[in-house]
Amino acid sequence: MTELDTALLAAIADQSDDRDATIAFITEHPEPAHAEHLASAHLADRLGAAGFRVERGIAGMPTAFRAEIDGAGPGRTVGVIAVYDAVSAQLPDGTTAPIHSCGHGPQSAGVVGAALALAAQREHWDGRLVVVGCPADEIHSPGTREHGSGKGATARAGVWDDIDVALYPHPEFFDTIWTASLxxxxxxxxxxxxxxxxxxxxxxxxxxxxxxxxxxxxxxxxxxxxxxxxxxxxxxxxxxxxxxxxxxxxxxxxxxxxxxxxxxxxxxxxxxxxxGAAISAIRYDADVAATVADAFRAAGRDPVLDPEPLPFATDFGDVTQRVPAALVGVGRDGGWGFHTDRGAHEFAGDDGRRIASDIAGVIALAVPRLSRRAD
Known part of the structure; x- marks a missing residue:
């Protein structure tokens, strides 16, 4: 562990109240795909207040944003995805309602938490950090069916063309860097x-x-x-x-x-x-994965390096076709009740707050390692 690692993890620990408040805000304001106006504004405002240059409404999506900040010197640009749409949950009476049961409150809070820690330490790392806020992660949401997925839209619009490495962290059953998807x-x-x-x-x-x-x-x-x-x-x-x-x-x-x-x-x-447009399988990059694995270990975690392929698709695959990338699973023993009432309870409670802290730690340690690495 480096001195910067120690400083970043200390900053993440110190910001727990702010991170928890972000989880609470996102959870209490569930918004479906392409309608995440409050969530998007909340996250972009937090980043803007920390010195990030924020552009809203990117890639033709009103609830997408891009926020960037420079480190101390030249280096590579690392992009990290935040997602914040709610699941369009099917209720017993046949209606649907937006509910945060996929972990997007902790996911976005963790990404923003990592970004704020890196902003506070920006004199000690090189390169550039870009947070890309992507709406419409949920495949089944009516907004995604009508307007397409957020990460796919950013890929097609060229949002990633000036970024050297992309990371997409998400709560998972175990720590890993996924190697394949459908x-x-x-x-x-x-x-x-x-x-x-x-x-x-x-x-x-x-x-x-x-x-x-x-x-x-x-x-x-x-x-x-x-x-x-x-x-x-x-x-x-x-x-x-x-x-x-x-x-x-x-x-x-x-x-x-x-x-x-x-x-x-x-x-x-x-x-x-x-x-609709086909969603690509993820393209695995061994070099990026090795660097993220080193960040996991620096955070005191032991990632699974040879996981079984993901049995489903993610529109992050479209991003990985544009730029070297890693789909980062940050795990919890016992896993999660994704898209269920149990999952909504887990992500809104202590487990959700812990996984947000874990995501923040892994991503904060990964970004300087990736931004300084020679081509």
Missing amino acids: WMRRETAVISGGRTLRADTDPAPIAALRELAALSADSDPGRVMIETAVLDGDVEEGAGLTMTIRLLLFAETEAELESSSAAVRARFAGAEWTA
Whole structure:
């Protein structure tokens, strides 16, 4: 551990009240994808008050921001992602409500905590730190379905083009730097037809409903996920009837994703299909991972260096296609109840406050190591 490591960890310990207040604010103001106005403003304001140059509304997203600060001398630029949207939770009565059950309060508080500690010690490290506030992390949120994911949008808009290394920390079951994830794409089918009251006629939307049930029965639900299915129509003979199916397709490679898409589409004759942008699998960078692993060890933690691949997709994959990067899991024994009432309680309580401190420590120690490393 270096003198700077010690100073950064001391600064993180000293700011616990501010960090806890940020968790409380985010938790008490749950906002869904692309509507995180209060959360975005709160985080950007905290960074601006610490001397960061803040640009709001980046990449065409009103609730995205970029905040940057320089160290003492020339070096590399390290970007760190903060996320702050709430889960659009499905309630027992069929309605949805924004609830922070994915850890974005502690995640964003931890990232901002690391940034504030680094700002306080900026005379002792070189390079530049950029915090990128990304809305719309949650795949299923209506805002993400309509407007796309935040990290993907920043990648397409060139936000990462002047950044040398990207980090995305998130609460996890164990400490690690993830090596692989899945590709993903959302595909929507609309099957149109007419209502009939006759038993000897098979309208296309009804046939599609049966085919959807068959697809569910003979597909891996981790690779072909039925997100929504709605049969809707008038009640009179010959009146309009439609079946709308929204699927999430997952695959290990882009070619496998295309093959899966073709196979699924072939099952629904006459459907009109639309597709969202594909989310790339993460691109692993061994050098960045080794440096982050050293930061873990300096923080007194022992990361798993050969984890099983993530069994899902993250739009951070799009960022990793633009810049060397690391998807950083900061763990807790026993894990988390992601997207459940239990998880909401964990992230809002003592466990959430501890993981925010842990995230802040690992990221604060990683940034100077990455920003000073020679190309």
